[in-house]
Amino acid sequence: MQKLAEICIKRPVFAAVLILLLVVVGAAGFFQLGVDRFPNVDFSTVSVVTAQPGASPESIETEITDKIEESVNSISGIDELRSYSREGVSTVIVTFVLEKDADVAAQEVRDKVQLIRGQLPDDVEEPVIQKFDTGAAPVLGVVLSGPGSIREISEYADKTLRRRLESTSGVGQIQVLGGRGRQINIYLDAFKMRGYDVTVTDVSNAIRTQNVDIPGGRIDQGARSLTLRTQGRLDEVSDFRNISVRAQNGGSVLLSDVARVEDGIAETETVAEYNGKTTVYLQVSKQSGANTIAVIDGIKSRLKDLEPSLKTNGYTYELVNDQSIYIKTAIHEVEKHLIVGSILASLVVLIFLLNWRSTFISALAIPSSIIATFGLMWAMGFTLNVLTLLALTLAIGIVIDDAIVVLENIYRFIEEKGMSPFQAAIEGTREIGLAVTATTLSLVAVFLPVAFMTGIVGRFMNSFGLTMAFAIMVSLLVAYTLTPTLSARMLKAPERKDGHSRKAKELGFFKVIDNTYEKLLRWSMGHRWAIGLMCIAALASVPFVVGPIPKGFLPAEDESQFQIEARAPEGTSLEEMQSIARRIAEEVRSQPEIDYTLLTIGGGGENSARNAASIYVRLKDLDERERSQEEMANYARDVVLPKFAAENLRATVGDASGVGGGVQAEVLYTIAGPDLERLAEISQTLQEKLRTMPNATDVDSSFIVGRPEIAAQIDRPLAAQLGVSPTDVAQALNLLVGDNEVTNFEQGGEQYEVHLRAAEAFRSDEEGLALLTVPGNPQGGGGNSGGGEFGPTSIPIAQVVKFEPQTGPSTIQRLNRQREITIQANTNNGDSQSVINRLNQEFAALNLGPEYSGAPSGRSREQAKAFSAFLVAFALSMIFVYLILAAQFESWIHPITILISLPLTVPFALISILIFGGSLNIFSLLGILVLFGVVKKNSILQVDHTNQLRERGMPRDEAIIQANRDRLRPILMTTLSFVAGMLPLVISTGVGSGTNRAIGGVVFGGQTLSLLLTLLATPVFYSWFDDISRFAARVRGRLFGGKKSAAPSSVAPQIETISPRDN
Secondary structure (H helix, E strand, O other): OHHHHHHHHHOHHHHHHHHHHHHHHHHHHHOOOOEOOOOOOOOOEEEEEEEOOOOOHHHHHHHHHHHHHHHHOOOOOEEEEEEEEEOOEEEEEEEEOOOOOHHHHHHHHHHHHHHOHHHOOOOOOOOEEEEOOOOOOEEEEEEEEOOOOHHHHHHHHHHHHHHHHHOOOOEEEEEEEOOOOEEEEEEEOHHHHHHOOOOHHHHHHHHHHOOOEEEEEEEEEOOEEEEEEEEOOOOOHHHHHHOEEEEEOOEEEEHHHHEEEEEEEOOOOOEEEEOOEEOEEEEEEEOOOOOHHHHHHHHHHHHHHHHHHHHHOOOEEEEEOOHHHHHHHHHHHHHHHHHHHHHHHHHHHHHHHOOHHHHHHHHOHHHHHHHHHHHHHHHHOOOEOHHHHHHHHHHHHHHHHHHHHHHHHHHHHHHHHOOOHHHHHHHHHHHHHHHHHHHHHHHHHHHHHHHOOOHHHHHHHHHHHHHHHHHHHHHHHHHHOHHHHHHHHHOOOOEOOOOOEOOHHHOHHHHHHHHHHHHHHHHHHHOHHHHHHHHHHHHHOHHHHHOOOOEOOOOOOOOOEEEEEEEOOOOOOHHHHHHHHHHHHHHHHOOOOEEEEEEEEOOOOOOOOOOEEEEEEEEOOHHHOOOOHHHHHHHHHHHHHHHHHHHOOEEEEEOEOOOOOOEOOOEEEEEEEOOHHHHHHHHHHHHHHHOOOOOEEEEEEOOOOOEEEEEEEEOHHHHHHOOOOHHHHHHHHHHHHOOEEEEEEEEOOEEEEEEEEEOHHHOOOHHHHHOOEEEEOOOOOOOOOOOOOOOOEEEEHHHHEEEEEEEEOOEEEEEOOEEEEEEEEEEOOOOHHHHHHHHHHHHHHOOOOOOOEEEEOHHHHHHHHHHHHHHHHHHHHHHHHHHHHHHHHOOOOHHHHHHOHHHHHHHHHHHHHHHOOOOEOHHHHHHHHHHHHHHHHHHHHHHHHHHHHHHOOOOHHHHHHHHHHHHHHHHHHHHHHHHHHHHHHHOOOOOOHHHHHHHHHHHHHHHHHHHHHHHHHHHHHHHHHHHHHHHHHHHHHHHHOOOOOOOHHHOOOOHHHOOOOOO
């Protein structure tokens, strides 16, 4: 690299072209980069959703879920197998190890499910198998309002607006909530059916067979060929009334004789209210890998084009849950920090060197390195997201380091040795080259393990690590090409008015710093034991400092939104749940900080029950409100929800993941075992223990009991005598009570569902159900007029069925084929790890045996994995750094001297977390790793220059004093420029400030607080290790013979003999 520097000094155009090539590629790549909140990460998770309308959770579990689990369980690479058996729906989620290809995993699951398809009940719908796409998240909502009925608004939203918006590039799916579209409803009259001896099966079969188009084949007529098609489709809704259900007494029973046909609307399954007004809500999800900003901008552009059409039809819309607002604001904040940090870092150079030319040369490294890094991000498919921009912000203080060190050494050669700028550029770069190379390569060795961390967090950190590593490598290239080239042509020694040159070191504040440091260093070398005790005391303080620090997964962020999840007791109707949730939302909206609320019930997902509501609360922007997001969430939890204590709600307040996505609980703990009742007891015990913890809030579990049921107990002997099979009873009740589609109706190019069920009076209670009939075939006795003496007839269901009320579980969850219950909680101080530790302790104290297991799950599980992955990354970084330094210095001892400074920064980093009121999370851990990479740079400069002076014959202790004084200025310049670059992150208060402060505070505080100790400790440890080496050499000499070496390292005059250098 020193040779490259010499070539570039002599060939400035070549140096400029080399850097310009990288900058041009980077600039071109910048405009191709997408903008998103987080990196795109592909997870190998496959879901299998199988519906059997009307089936109980217990039946779903045994008949569907268990069979699917047994089949897919044999696939290799499964990390976790979860299932949810709810009323009418089985959901099996297969999570594979991250190394498994998602497409291969999905195909293997399809093959396994297909093998057991024949073993599933006949009336189940086809299993839906798809990749569980975490990237296809909701990004925007459209609230549609209009003057017409809910049916008209729903039809427009579903048939017109949704289709036009779905054609927007990057849109994956649009779900309509709160809509009640057109539906043909057929309501059966139980009395008339008994009078005509008609069963529901007769009606269902008649509707299906008399509303079809069946191809009749092909007719060849010589030169032409015709297609024969039977037109059996009904053209008008009124035609359904004339469907013949069955022949009877020489005539026929028409559908209008036993049922009422209505051109109506679908039953209410979902609810959406915007600021208390019923509305139709369109939730837009993007495709996996699509750019969030581009998708949202595309939707907004399409809506703007549709505005004339919307206004013509009297419709208005509002955009809600706009994720681009947070992303753009957060990205803008980081970009602002990047620019401000660059300016502050450059000002540090100006303050120390008092030379604008030097400032310009060193500052040029920042845009050159950052812009060139955009090229790698483009090539690697990265996006401009919070992590990559955070990496670039952190890189500001690092990429300027190499240029500062090289420039400062060149400047020193001009000042102190009187060299010409051209010669100083060559000699100064040559002298400092080893230290700069060692510093840069060891920095890359720190960040590369981050790029290859394991677990989900590792996938997210991949772009961070590679972005940092590439920016640092580009900065090394700049330091060896552009910096010496410009220094040779732009630098000159400052002149006094009398014509004599002056040294920047002899001016102003630095002279004071230099003299003070020299005195401290001499004292430290004369009292090495004192420095050693200080280091031991610092390391010994770590357990005491880390104890009170909250430990969590992510730092708290103010995203101007939170979510309330409320679940009423089982059996609560949708209308009653809507009324309760509406009042909660109204209470929340009464606060001036609230912008709007969006209430949803149903819509799929884990919170799709009719008695579970989700209230998305959007706050005003940060600068428009006095209270924070956390304070408003606490207000909802502590003030609003207690007002509804009489409703016996199970409520949770937390960070919002988007409308309908539910609250992301900070703590998730899963207990699994064979007995569901025993699991419920264990869950209750653990929840009671958690509620005694002052920092645990929103304690709840996934176990929901008390769902009211009406069990149809069949009198099997009598049913057999009457020719009634249990299957007939189940199918008849399913058709009569369930709201099932039996066919569809086409009109105007659109299809509408046709639903068949009993009239409300016959399906609202046990007495009404008893009036219904089922098909039978008595084996004796007289029949009725329609069935003949021994023919098929309708049997009153009360004859063979007894209805009994009972309760059952709402959802049965399983983990790895065992029933499980998940306990969830939030914290009021971010210390989720203490809650997890308490759960582990309490579960272990129960001594449940090997049949039952308990462990963190979900986010809590990833938190433990992330901490372990960081420990591995720390270890690998230290190993790689040690090996690189050993190769650079051709020594096994000097790298240890350098690395000793790293653990000394840990207590100061932890103290800075306490000072800034943060928590120990993945970003603060990342900050400590960044701190490790930066701090060792100081030690490298100290050790490298000490070795150089000793090689020139200077005694060891004098070389230590001289080398550390020579390197004090570049160390202070690089340290303060890095700290200055972090300052915008530390004091940030806007969107994304939680993450910024988490990492910036650790680096800022740790670097600042530990600077003095490391400046004194490194020389002391250097001398100690040198003493040990000399002692070991003497021992080897005595044991194995041979002459003592007269190397400079043997020269060790006393500290007292060293006279201070003239200033």
